[in-house]
Amino acid sequence: MSSSNAVDYKSLGLRVGLEIHVQLNTRRKLFCPCPTRLASSHSAELHRQLRPARSEVGEVDPATLLEWSKRKPYRYLVPREESCLVEADEEPPHQLDRESLLVALAIAKALRMRIVDEIHVMRKIVIDGSNVSGFQRTALIALNGYIEVEGRKIGVQTLCLEEDAARKVEETDAEVVYMLDRLGIPLVEIATSPDIDSPELALKVALKIGQLVRLTGKAKWGLGSIRQDINVSIAGGAKTETKGIQHLYMIPLVIEYEIKRQLELLKIRDELKARGLSPESIKPAIIDVTEVFKNTSSKIIRRALEKGGVVSALVLPGFKGLLARSIQPNRRFGTELSDYAKAWSGVGGIFHTDELPGYGISEVEVAKLYNATGADPSRDAIVIVADDKDRVEKALLAVAERAAYATIGVPEETRAANPDCTTKYMRPRPGAARMYPETDIPPVLVTRDLLEEASKYISEHPDVKYRRLVEKHKLSKELASALLNDLMLDFYEYLAEKYCEKIPCSVIASILVNTIPMLRREGVPVDNLSEDVIEEVVRLLAEGVVAKEAIPDILAYLAKNPGVSVVDAVNALGIRRLSVEELDALIASIIEKTRSKLLERPEKAFSIVMGEVMKTARGSVDGKLVAERVKYKLKELLNIN
Numbered sequence: 001m002s003s004s005n006a007v008d009y010k011s012l013g014l015r016v017g018l019e020i021h022v023q024l025n026t027r028r029k030l031f032c033p034c035p036t037r038l039a040s041s042h043s044a045e046l047h048r049q050l051r052p053a054r055s056e057v058g059e060v061d062p063a064t065l066l067e068w069s070k071r072k073p074y075r076y077l078v079p080r081e082e083s084c085l086v087e088a089d090e091e092p093p094h095q096l097d098r099e100s101l102l103v104a105l106a107i108a109k110a111l112r113m114r115i116v117d118e119i120h121v122m123r124k125i126v127i128d129g130s131n132v133s134g135f136q137r138t139a140l141i142a143l144n145g146y147i148e149v150e151g152r153k154i155g156v157q158t159l160c161l162e163e164d165a166a167r168k169v170e171e172t173d174a175e176v177v178y179m180l181d182r183l184g185i186p187l188v189e190i191a192t193s194p195d196i197d198s199p200e201l202a203l204k205v206a207l208k209i210g211q212l213v214r215l216t217g218k219a220k221w222g223l224g225s226i227r228q229d230i231n232v233s234i235a236g237g238a239k240t241e242t243k244g245i246q247h248l249y250m251i252p253l254v255i256e257y258e259i260k261r262q263l264e265l266l267k268i269r270d271e272l273k274a275r276g277l278s279p280e281s282i283k284p285a286i287i288d289v290t291e292v293f294k295n296t297s298s299k300i301i302r303r304a305l306e307k308g309g310v311v312s313a314l315v316l317p318g319f320k321g322l323l324a325r326s327i328q329p330n331r332r333f334g335t336e337l338s339d340y341a342k343a344w345s346g347v348g349g350i351f352h353t354d355e356l357p358g359y360g361i362s363e364v365e366v367a368k369l370y371n372a373t374g375a376d377p378s379r380d381a382i383v384i385v386a387d388d389k390d391r392v393e394k395a396l397l398a399v400a401e402r403a404a405y406a407t408i409g410v411p412e413e414t415r416a417a418n419p420d421c422t423t424k425y426m427r428p429r430p431g432a433a434r435m436y437p438e439t440d441i442p443p444v445l446v447t448r449d450l451l452e453e454a455s456k457y458i459s460e461h462p463d464v465k466y467r468r469l470v471e472k473h474k475l476s477k478e479l480a481s482a483l484l485n486d487l488m489l490d491f492y493e494y495l496a497e498k499y500c501e502k503i504p505c506s507v508i509a510s511i512l513v514n515t516i517p518m519l520r521r522e523g524v525p526v527d528n529l530s531e532d533v534i535e536e537v538v539r540l541l542a543e544g545v546v547a548k549e550a551i552p553d554i555l556a557y558l559a560k561n562p563g564v565s566v567v568d569a570v571n572a573l574g575i576r577r578l579s580v581e582e583l584d585a586l587i588a589s590i591i592e593k594t595r596s597k598l599l600e601r602p603e604k605a606f607s608i609v610m611g612e613v614m615k616t617a618r619g620s621v622d623g624k625l626v627a628e629r630v631k632y633k634l635k636e637l638l639n640i641n
């Protein structure tokens with residue numbers, strides 16, 4: 001942002017740290033010999049139910065408690081080839097995969113990190129069922145390095161090698177279903193220091209780290225192969241962690257929206273303080289108001305009552321008007337309260353008086369509600385929930401706790417990214433000390449031999465690469481620098497090697513660093529384009545089936561219609577490349593139609609015919625070839641030069 005009213009992130013005390021996870025494309029998984037690919041079917045199922053365990057110090061982790069309070073059973077789909085007894089937790093893990101370790105060491109070296117002398121595999125408690133054993137195995141490989149981005153040194157705190165979690169395929173009210181294929185795929189997890197002080201810099205750092213991992217030649221490509229968590233805090237706010245950001249390009253907006261959220265929450269706190277409120281002002285008193293709604297026309301409440309549920313209310317004294325305050329696009333402070341209710345009790349949501357009357361709830365009912373609770377309609381807000389009694393109670397207690405914290409400030413929490421880059425409450429930040437040694441796997445000594453072997457995964461220096469791109473691949477300086485800053489640099493090198501004899505490297509480079517970003521700016525969902533699809537387009541281009549001019553249209557069509565084959569897209573768009581014979585026939589017919597006009601103004605003949613041909617054939621023919629054939633045909637048919 002360069003405009004004069006841009007947010008001054010420095011004065012806000014913005015601190016951002018990234019945690020980047022990249023899947024490795026190794027021959028086997030981290031702790032067993034299964035292949036690192038996803039399965040399309042399964043041959044068996046497993047069932048498990050998680051129970052909270054007390055830690056050594058006798059406390060139940062709050063995040064664990066939240067998951068347990070949902071008490072959903074887990075069902076695991078077991079693919080025949082992509083999992084074995086290790087994923088099912090029926091056999092101890094095997095030795096740490098050597099190839100994954102070498103790649104991790106190479107990345108650590110490239111990030112100028114201090115590599116540990118001895119690698120210990122640890123167990124990290126996971127609470128959402130995404131690992132059958134109830135913990136994820138992780139190993140610290142290196143610490144304290146840095147990466148240079150735009151002349152700035154951004155600290156890299158840790159690099160870990162860990163196993164990916166099982167893939168969630170379904171979540172219903174009754175159960176959570178996971179597929180075991182992804183469980184155990186090696187991941188490198190790289191955590192930066194909170195040195196990043198603007199949303200744009202965060203994106204650049206993420207791109208650079210992602211590229212560095214991909215240049216080992218051992219990173220997986222495609223959607224979900226790079227995932228990031230973002231820590232954000234501002235002065236006076238709190239550190240929050242947003243999980244599950246699948247697209248790098250979401251990073252700047254997620255950060256901007258989180259800053260906005262924290263600023264708005266601080267304003268709400270100041271307002272609450274000005275109204276004389278403290279955490280003690282919010283009493284967790286739950287009042288049954290079922291009677292008020294016995295003849296309601298609210299469908300949601302009627303449905304809950306028909307099932308034998310109740311309607312209960314919680315008074316938020318002095319909160320009137322604040323629940324309607326916007327804190328992120330399409331999200332209000334009331335939405336935050338609602339998220340807590342949903343996360344802690346499983347209810348569908350809450351109603352609050354700042355949005356009532358509405359949703360079938362009448363003005364009369366709102367008046368009765370104030371009456372029944374003894375709240376002050378000019379000053380207080382009331383939250384109501386309709387569901388079974390137990391859930392309603394849990395939901396309103398969670399709302400009371402969150403509302404009380406609003407008088408203090410921004411709570412530290414783990415949040416989940418929504419597709420529009422806003423975020424929602426997921427769970428409290430997990431307590432520390434969730435790691436235990438994995439006694440089934442002996443420690444690995446990092447020897448000189450191991451480090452030397454790792455060197456083969458280290459990519460050449462960027463300056464050397466740049467010279468090669470300009471001198472050998474004949475790329476312009478602009479294209480070469482753009483590629484060096486692009487996540488798809490490794491993919492470019494793969495394509496260039498395979499297709500450079502048939503098409504210029506600059507055409508391939510331009511598709512990756514010009515066409516795709518241009519389509520992204522136009523709002524085309526280019527993340528739907530897998531590397532396989534892009535390669536197929538390049539292949540058809542190399543074989544002369546499509547013209548280079550048609551590439552943007554083909555890619556846009558494929559992005560908007562995921563699953564459609566490239567050949568089908570080309571047919572649907574009617575942009576198969578014309579053969580020279582077809583082109584000649586088209587030119588001849590145009591000359592025939594415009595013959596008298598051409599003979600009248602022979603000096604304009606070329607541009608008239610050229611214009612007409614391009615009007616019909618743009619995208620399916622190369623402009624240079626058209627010019628050549630038009631000149632030839634004009635001479636042949638009209639004797640015009």
Ligand SMILES: [Zn+2]
Nearest residue numbers: 032034083084
């Ligand atoms: Zn396995």
